[in-house]
Amino acid sequence: MSKSQPHIILVDDNEIDLFLHEKLIKLAGISNHVDKFLSGKAALDYLQNTTPDIILLDIQMPEMDGFEFLSFYDRFYSDREQETRIFMVSSSLDFGDISKAKASPLVSEFIKKPLNIVELKEALGREGF
Amino acid sequence: MSKDRIRVLYLDDEDNNLQAFKAGFRRNFEIYTVNNAADAFRILDEIEIHIALADQRMPKMSGVEFFERVHDKHPDVIRILITAYTNSQTIIDAVNKGRIDQYVVKPWDPNFLRNVIETFHATYLARKELKLKNEELQKTNDELNRFVYSASHDLRAPLMSILGLVELSRLDKENSDPFEYLQMIESSVLKLDSFIQNIIEYYQNARAEGLKENINFKELVDDAIAVLKNTDQTVEFEVNINDELPFQNDEFRIRVILNNLISNAIKYQKEDGTVPKVNITIRTEPKYAFLSIQDNGVGILQEHMESIFKMFFRTKSSKKSPGTGIGLYIVKEALNKIGGEIKVKSVYGEGTTFELILPNLHE
Numbered sequence: 333m334s335k336s337q338p339h340i341i342l343v344d345d346n347e348i349d350l351f352l353h354e355k356l357i358k359l360a361g362i363s364n365h366v367d368k369f370l371s372g373k374a375a376l377d378y379l380q381n382t383t384p385d386i387i388l389l390d391i392q393m394p395e396m397d398g399f400e401f402l403s404f405y406d407r408f409y410s411d412r413e414q415e416t417r418i419f420m421v422s423s424s425l426d427f428g429d430i431s432k433a434k435a436s437p438l439v440s441e442f443i444k445k446p447l448n449i450v451e452l453k454e455a456l457g458r459e460g461f
Numbered sequence: 462m463s464k465d466r467i468r469v470l471y472l473d474d475e476d477n478n479l480q481a482f483k484a485g486f487r488r489n490f491e492i493y494t495v496n497n498a499a500d501a502f503r504i505l506d507e508i509e510i511h512i513a514l515a516d517q518r519m520p521k522m523s524g525v526e527f528f529e530r531v532h533d534k535h536p537d538v539i540r541i542l543i544t545a546y547t548n549s550q551t552i553i554d555a556v557n558k559g560r561i562d563q564y565v566v567k568p569w570d571p572n573f574l575r576n577v578i579e580t581f582h583a584t585y586l587a588r589k590e591l592k593l594k595n596e597e598l599q600k601t602n603d604e605l606n607r608f609v610y611s612a613s614h615d616l617r618a619p620l621m622s623i624l625g626l627v628e629l630s631r632l633d634k635e636n637s638d639p640f641e642y643l644q645m646i647e648s649s650v651l652k653l654d655s656f657i658q659n660i661i662e663y664y665q666n667a668r669a670e671g672l673k674e675n676i677n678f679k680e681l682v683d684d685a686i687a688v689l690k691n692t693d694q695t696v697e698f699e700v701n702i703n704d705e706l707p708f709q710n711d712e713f714r715i716r717v718i719l720n721n722l723i724s725n726a727i728k729y730q731k732e733d734g735t736v737p738k739v740n741i742t743i744r745t746e747p748k749y750a751f752l753s754i755q756d757n758g759v760g761i762l763q764e765h766m767e768s769i770f771k772m773f774f775r776t777k778s779s780k781k782s783p784g785t786g787i788g789l790y791i792v793k794e795a796l797n798k799i800g801g802e803i804k805v806k807s808v809y810g811e812g813t814t815f816e817l818i819l820p821n822l823h824e
């Protein structure tokens with residue numbers, strides 16, 4: 333399923349991190365096809381008509397956090413033919429958050445902030461990107 | 462001592478006993494006499510009884526059975542069983558089922574019984590105090606848990622953003638605008654700093670003793686506006702203060718309340734070009750001060766109205782300065798400390814008004 337330019341969407345309430353992650357992904361040559369969303373809800377709306385290859389999902393967000401996003405995603409989008417890999421990206425050190433992220437069948441991997449090109453490439457590589 | 466009498470309920474099916482009890486203790490205690498269990502529960506439901514006494518032998522329900530139900534419904538009440546006849550099964554049931562605190566044999570000696578009631582009243586108060594302390598501890602513990610959770614995110618997140626930006630500026634050799642990165646670093650630092658300041662305010666509020674100081678509302682509002690103007694110069698303030706009547710309360714807490722509410726009024730403004738307006742009205746009266754802080758910002762969704770005062774509750778706010786979720790919680794805690802009240806009126810998309818009543822300690 334390797335693609336030269338995977339479609340990546342970023343979901344994070346922090347604009348700076350969105351900017352940062354987009355830059356890093358482009359600089360690393362992972363993809364030029366990146367869309368950014370400031371809330372889980374905005375991302376879910378977008379997903380109605382689009383199936384990206386990769387989602388980088390923040391955990392702590394107001395109104396709908398990363399786990400709430402996942403449960404909506406599970407209900408409405410998880411049975412699509414084309415697969416989307418979800419990576420949770422967070423600065424959280426909370427044991428519960430990290431365990432929950434790792435336990436979720438929807439989540440490929442938990443990646444620590446600050447996002448680091450080498451780690452991101454390795455994580456995506458393990459999923460065939 | 463006379464203010465807070467010991468409240469005693471006495472249940473006995475024989476009116477003579479009730480009268481004798483009342484005659485013997487009416488000068489010492491606040492006495493409620495009843496001759497049936499239904500009335501006893503009616504009183505227990507409505508009045509905070511400290512000590513319940515009941516005769517063991519009654520036609521419809523024994524004293525032990527009565528206390529079994531009291532223990533279920535009003536576990537704090539001290540239970541004293543009075544009985545003329547004793548067999549070991551009654552005693553065993555009284556202890557195991559009725560969970561009684563004391564067993565008194567009829568005919569009772571007035572001095573002894575008074576002594577028992579007074580001693581157990583002290584026990585009652587101590588248990589109640591312990592319960593309150595436990596609830597406080599539980600609250601502190603919950604807050605600590607939430608704090609650690611939030612610290613792991615809200616304190617770290619801006620730092621991780623900064624680290625990421627530093628890393629990026631190292632990689633991005635062709636970047637033509639290094640100021641862009643610096644600006645983002647600055648905004649992350651400010652975010653972290655405001656979070657730290659909020660936490661310090663919160664702990665100062667939780668610890669410090671309340672003071673009685675002369676409050677100059679004009680000065681407090683001017684200070685708050687002066688600081689906040691640095692972050693946003695477009696806001697139009699309309700301030701109406703009528704504080705000719707002297708007002709006294711705790712200055713630190715009132716400052717915290719005003720700063721947070723005015724800062725929110727600025728923070729949650731619309732992003733459609735509307736000129737942000739903040740109206741501040743304050744009026745002092747002999748017993749209270751009335752404050753109103755009104756904005757024409759984004760407003761609060763009806764479904765969030767109940768949650769806005771909770772610790773670390775955040776809604777989506779303006780992109781420029783997102784909330785930390787601790788401001789209104791601090792406001793509420795500070796108001797609890799000084800005995801004030803707050804009401805919110807908000808129309809989503811039109812604006813929010815906070816109305817406060819603060820007690821005036823000036824005599």
